[in-house]
Amino acid sequence: MPLLAILVLAAGTYAFRVAGPLARDRLHIPDGLERLLTAATAVLLIALVATSALIEGHGFAGWARPAGVAVAAVLAVRRAAFPLVVVAAAATTAALRACGVA
């Protein structure tokens, strides 16, 4: 990945980030829209979780990774500490792979 690609990605990302804080003064966001933005955030993040857990390239990522993420889901719903959630996910996936599950 060339440096130029990283710089373009960084500049574009920063542009997305800075638009809200700079436009705030001239733009009032109604309550309804703010609630919609909150819901939209949750939708995007869950979609990112689902695709990164299940998909590799254009196909299925195999069983080991989604199994690890499923363990993370159970722990997260039970309000386990964040580091425990991450370590349990990686450990489950690693253990399954060690047993020969892709």
Place this chain on the structure above:
Amino acid sequence: MRSLWRTSDRGTLRDIALVCLADALVGASFGAIAVAGGLPAWVPISMSVLVFAGGAQFAALAVVLSGGGALAAVATGLVLNSRLLLFGFAVSDVLDGRRRTRLLGAHLVMDEALAFTMRHQDRARRRAAFWTCGIALFACWNISVVLGAMAGEAIGDTDALGLDAAFPAVLLALVVPALRDPRTRTAALTGAAIAVAATPFLPPGLPVLLALTGLVVPHLLRKTA
């Protein structure tokens, strides 16, 4: 900085520390996966400092490691980061100071900082949560990516350690509290199903944006009920 500590309650500080630890594991995974995949160490390190968005970094890395071009990697990262436009508006009330502060704070707009800011109604507490989480995570994330990149060559096979499961896991832990609201939950689960179903047919990055169509489902259900 001291006033930030005073305004943040202990529970929030503890949670932020735990998220930092979790993200440090994810950041180390990112550095290790990139270097083990054959990229020079400066690629994951400069990406982490300049782009500073875990989701886009992992997505762009996946495109590059699976043989895609730099243009596809940039496009994927940008599509994924377009959500930061929404986040920027959602936290813009805490970035209301001098222009320089706003420009600096904007770089810290991300999933975790938004999640912590959203927990509070009071403006001073929102501001404290945003800056504390933002600064702490920026430091932890970048240090851990450097350490991961250094360890990457020694580790070799990062999949054997299950490191690829670390990123979705931490994202899930962050978003679970928002799913207690039934309408958000319906929208999120529908959106996720749509994104996964669309993945074989669309270029990387787009399926996640398509998930937003899930937002209309709770409205449709309410009308037919």
